[in-house]
Amino acid sequence: MNELNHPATRHMSPFEQHAPLTKSLSRYLNSRLPPHLLKQVQLEVSDFNNPARTHIYFNQNTQCTKAEQHSFPIVYQRKKIGALNLIKTQDTQPNKNQLSLITSQLAVLVRRNSVQSLSRHHLGHAITLAGYSEPIMALEKTIERIAESNCPVFIQAEPGSEVLDVACKLHFNGPSSTHSFYEVDCASLNDTQFSEKLRHIASRFKRGCVFLNNLESLSQTQQGVLCDMLTTRSSHIGNESEVNLHQIRLISASSESIEKQVIQGRFSASLWQKINFFSITLPPLRERHEDILPLVDLFTKRHRLYQEQRFSEAARQLLCDYNWPNNTQELEKTVLRLLTCTQRPEIDVCHINELCPQLVSDSQYNNANITTHCIQALLDQQLSAFSKFHPSLQKALSYISAHWQHDLSLGTLAANAYVSPSHLSYLFKRTLDRSFKQILAELRIRHACLMLEENPNMRITDLCMDVGFGDLSHFEKIFRRFTQVSPREYKKRLQQAVHCHP
Structure with a gap:
């Protein structure tokens, strides 16, 4: 039985109290705002249990007046606990709906940090709700x-x-x-x-x-x-x-x-x-893969035997791809086991394969399966198939589905998904194990195959342009990569099939 009146833990310095909050808010804003807007942001929040205020500046001008700012209040349970300030410039056209959602979620993160401190102080229990999914x-x-x-x-x-x-x-x-x-x-x-x-x-x-x-x-x-x-x-x-x-x-x-x-x-x-x-x-962990890495970081910090212990990027990706049928409890036990039993400071895929082999085999199967279904869903324009993906990845895939023939760039996708290009690139690799360009290329080749099946007499140069490739040699190279034959050989086989079955 956990009772509120536990002996108090040691008193934390103001720096120790604010550091987790500052790190959490900075990570969140970096994942939600494009770089040009991030540079214009100033953030000021106060913890419920501490009158001191936390200031975060993403720009160089820390002395601008209120007249030079767009200010958006941060409110939790109808109480103002801070503000997100956006420096006014000629190019600044703030999306009020987007920033309203962001300030609402910033309030949640501030309160999450506060409850972390209260729970640790009174119950000796560190809350593991983490992430921004x-x-x-x-x-x-x-x-x-x-x-x-x-x-x-x-x-x-x-x-x-x-x-x-x-x-x-x-x-x-x-x-x-x-x-x-x-x-x-x-x-x-x-x-x-x-x-x-x-x-x-x-x-x-x-x-x-x-x-x-x-x-x-x-x-x-x-x-x-x-x-x-x-x-x-x-x-x-x-x-x-x-x-x-x-x-x-x-x-x-x-x-x-x-x-x-x-x-x-x-x-x-x-x-x-x-x-x-x-x-x-309470949503299971498999429906919020975005939260897995923050939890891995939290459990690593909690259970590591010495400061240098860490997971390699490949190992982190593997942990992120697994579906965790027993949710956060299973994830924490796995991290604890790997930290305890691995002899080297950096834990890699080989150590996971040795100590937790099920994670490796299941994740490999899941990645291939998810990518295959993703391409088919894009072909069929069944966007509901992406409902469990990160919202920004959903928006990006929806945009690809509608504009796959156009000249697309990661920057264009990111702008339409309201996320930075670097974070969108990370979401593609983490969720689909493919880059944006690989997904787009495979989708275009699948469309090219369908178009040839409908019209086997179509000119290859016309096909190249119709599916969004500007260079014929590049189109032929990518086509061969996915079909193992050239576009002309594929076309020839289709024509022979038509003659054999008039």
């Missing part, structure tokens, strides 16, 4: 909204997910944040222990939060005790049978469907009605 940012915004209420919250998540982290965020962002927080593992207690623990909490504290993890493990008897304590609205001194929990916030989590258990008669419908006031679904 669309699913995790949407989850953080949901937490921001419902945390202010004292109503019960139910968390649905796959095994190994960050349910305790979500519960902590709900508590420390809520009205009872200064009161006790308890975690109760329902899977580890018998009926008597469960009843005694709840009664102890309810009799000792009138405010605070109880987090019931592994809710699906509650027996019928335990369900009855909990339902009774949530229903009771009175208490009498000295009469433990009427101790209640109705003033304490209840957060629960399950890796199984409680609704199915209710239908099957294995879970109390009355209790489910009381605890399922707000419901949160």
